[in-house]
Amino acid sequence: xxxxxxxxxxxxxxxxxxxxxxxxxxxxxxxxxxxxxxxxxxxxxxxxxxxxxxxxxxxxxxxxxxxxxxxxxxxxxxxxxxxxxxxxxxxxxxxxxxxxxxxxxxxxxxxxxxxxxxxxxxxxxxxxxxxxxxxxxxxxxxxxxxxxxxxxxxxxxxxxxxxxxxxxxxxxxxxxxxxxxxx
Numbered sequence: 001x002x003x004x005x006x007x008x009x010x011x012x013x014x015x016x017x018x019x020x021x022x023x024x025x026x027x028x029x030x031x032x033x034x035x036x037x038x039x040x041x042x043x044x045x046x047x048x049x050x051x052x053x054x055x056x057x058x059x060x061x062x063x064x065x066x067x068x069x070x071x072x073x074x075x076x077x078x079x080x081x082x083x084x085x086x087x088x089x090x091x092x093x094x095x096x097x098x099x100x101x102x103x104x105x106x107x108x109x110x111x112x113x114x115x116x117x118x119x120x121x122x123x124x125x126x127x128x129x130x131x132x133x134x135x136x137x138x139x140x141x142x143x144x145x146x147x148x149x150x151x152x153x154x155x156x157x158x159x160x161x162x163x164x165x166x167x168x169x170x171x172x173x174x175x176x177x178x179x180x181x182x183x
Contacts, residue, residue: 021111023090025150027159030082033139037079042170052129053077059125060084067112074163081175083163086117118145
């Protein structure tokens, strides 16, 4: 088979030249591998997390304890995807001593990128879920993720409402394999 650049080249979904380590709020959507409904189910408009969904939810909430300049705003775990808001702050707690060991100054910790945070989350949840369901190495998440840079308070409020209402709209959600319409 001949290599076709247009067909086989993965295009980045990220904004060109945007610094994804800079302070700001980001709306993230991460889908499960093949959009399999492995995280629970929606019953009467409410998400009922199963064992794997609880792992994803808990790992999401633990992100700030692993990244010094990260806060979590909202999250909803759905049967085959999660939506969440990650806030990167300028507050980089802590620091490291200079490499030569001389001096009393500490060098501030390097800022992490949004991609590093999502990769860490995916790795931790995959490891925990596969310890239960086996075999190790089985994909849990699809490659990549969707992000949206939240630009203002109105945008933030709309996204928070979208996240809160997501289980109520599951029947119409395009991620629902049994959807009855398009959202």
